[in-house]
Amino acid sequence: MSEQALYDLAPVLELMLLGLLLALGPLAWVWLRNRSGGSLKRLQALSVLTLFLTFDLVLFGAFTRLTDSGLGCPDWPGCYGSASPMGARAQIAEAQAAMPTGPVTHGKAWIEMVHRYLATTVGVLIIAMTIMAWRRARRLGRAGGAGAEHTGADGTGGALSPWWPTLALFWVCLQGAFGAWTVTMKLFPAIVTLHLLGGTGLLALLCVPAVGLSRAARQQRATVISPALRAGLWLGLALLVLQVALGGWVSTNYAVLACSSFPTCQGSWWPAMDFSQALQIWRPLGLLQDGSNISFAGLTAIHYLHRLAAYVVVAALAGLWWRLGEVPALASQRRVLGAFLVLQVLTGLSNVVLDWPLVAAVLHTGGAAALVTVIVWCLAASRPGALRDGLPVARGEIA
Numbered sequence: 001m002s003e004q005a006l007y008d009l010a011p012v013l014e015l016m017l018l019g020l021l022l023a024l025g026p027l028a029w030v031w032l033r034n035r036s037g038g039s040l041k042r043l044q045a046l047s048v049l050t051l052f053l054t055f056d057l058v059l060f061g062a063f064t065r066l067t068d069s070g071l072g073c074p075d076w077p078g079c080y081g082s083a084s085p086m087g088a089r090a091q092i093a094e095a096q097a098a099m100p101t102g103p104v105t106h107g108k109a110w111i112e113m114v115h116r117y118l119a120t121t122v123g124v125l126i127i128a129m130t131i132m133a134w135r136r137a138r139r140l141g142r143a144g145g146a147g148a149e150h151t152g153a154d155g156t157g158g159a160l161s162p163w164w165p166t167l168a169l170f171w172v173c174l175q176g177a178f179g180a181w182t183v184t185m186k187l188f189p190a191i192v193t194l195h196l197l198g199g200t201g202l203l204a205l206l207c208v209p210a211v212g213l214s215r216a217a218r219q220q221r222a223t224v225i226s227p228a229l230r231a232g233l234w235l236g237l238a239l240l241v242l243q244v245a246l247g248g249w250v251s252t253n254y255a256v257l258a259c260s261s262f263p264t265c266q267g268s269w270w271p272a273m274d275f276s277q278a279l280q281i282w283r284p285l286g287l288l289q290d291g292s293n294i295s296f297a298g299l300t301a302i303h304y305l306h307r308l309a310a311y312v313v314v315a316a317l318a319g320l321w322w323r324l325g326e327v328p329a330l331a332s333q334r335r336v337l338g339a340f341l342v343l344q345v346l347t348g349l350s351n352v353v354l355d356w357p358l359v360a361a362v363l364h365t366g367g368a369a370a371l372v373t374v375i376v377w378c379l380a381a382s383r384p385g386a387l388r389d390g391l392p393v394a395r396g397e398i399a
Contacts, residue, residue: 011078019120044213062365072108133162159212273301
């Protein structure tokens with residue numbers, strides 16, 4: 001396929017209409033379920049539902065990547081210029097006949113397009129969230145009640161600000177661009193890894209207003225935690241994002257099976273590795289910047305970097321789990337954090353010793369996204385403050 005054919009905008013209008021139709025279901029559910037709940041309740045329900053569907057989108061994106069369906073339709077945004085694989089049956093059949101196990105098959109084309117349909121639906125829901133948030137802010141502004149929400153004086157940390165869904169809308173548009181580049185740049189590892197990070201970042205951006213609106217709907221203020229614990233949450237989030245990037249780099253370079261044993265790799269605690277190749281970021285899949293093939297030692301280094309970082313991240317998150325036990329108001333978050341941390345360890349080991357089973361690989365991506373989300377949940381539901389005997393100290397009480 002020529003470079004000019006990589007982008008075929010003919011089905012754009014059909015895809016937009018399809019995304020709108022698919023989004024009408026969740027939007028109708030939110031409206032009917034919260035008819036008498038007011039704008040806050042409807043916006044809160046929509047934000048939580050959008051967060052949930054975005055998590056599903058991240059999971060399905062992992063499934064798309066792990067089934068080698070990322071090029072199931074080798075153009076963007078449609079499939080051979082059609083809005084669905086049904087309109088491209090002849091082209092897909094021709095490509096599949098030429099390469100039966102290649103990147104373009106009927107099954108892979110449907111997986112790729114379903115991923116795009118889900119992404120379009122999430123985009124429409126975020127647009128609806130943004131419109132609703134700004135309409136509500138304008139009404140509160142006229143009534144003189146928006147100031148506290150936007151400044152965080154109500155204890156929400158500004159989580160109710162309409163700028164959060166606005167930022168998420170910008171982010172999802174950027175994600176769409178990375179999705180296009182994933183196809184048109186033929187699974188360029190750096191682009192695919194950034195696309196994975198972008199999906200995780202979108203979850204984080206959507207989590208903040210979802211938590212803030214949920215607490216506002218229940219008239220709950222942010223939980224006061226110690227500055228040290230707050231800093232620990234930020235550090236844990238930073239380490240986790242780095243580990244997600246390293247994990248994405250392993251997956252997009254197909255380096256998972258470079259080490260097929262644990263805790264050693266290839267029968268050694270320090271196998272033959274080429275870190276200079278592993279850290280060449282801007283290069284095509286399977287190749288180095290000079291056009292030569294990446295060596296097995298380079299793939300081993302990619303894998304082992306992720307494994308070494310995993311020891312640090314697991315220890316840091318286990319420490320966070322322990323510290324969160326001191327905050328009863330965050331008990332739910334602590335339980336979720338612990339559960340997904342265990343899931344990550346088990347699925348990570350399964351990927352190595354069971355030859356990368358699809359279910360474990362998808363769950364490993366989902367677990368990483370969930371861990372990021374739960375830490376952002378902790379941050380959005382809390383604020384730093386002075387404590388005495390584990391309890392918040394009112395302003396003016398400190399001697």
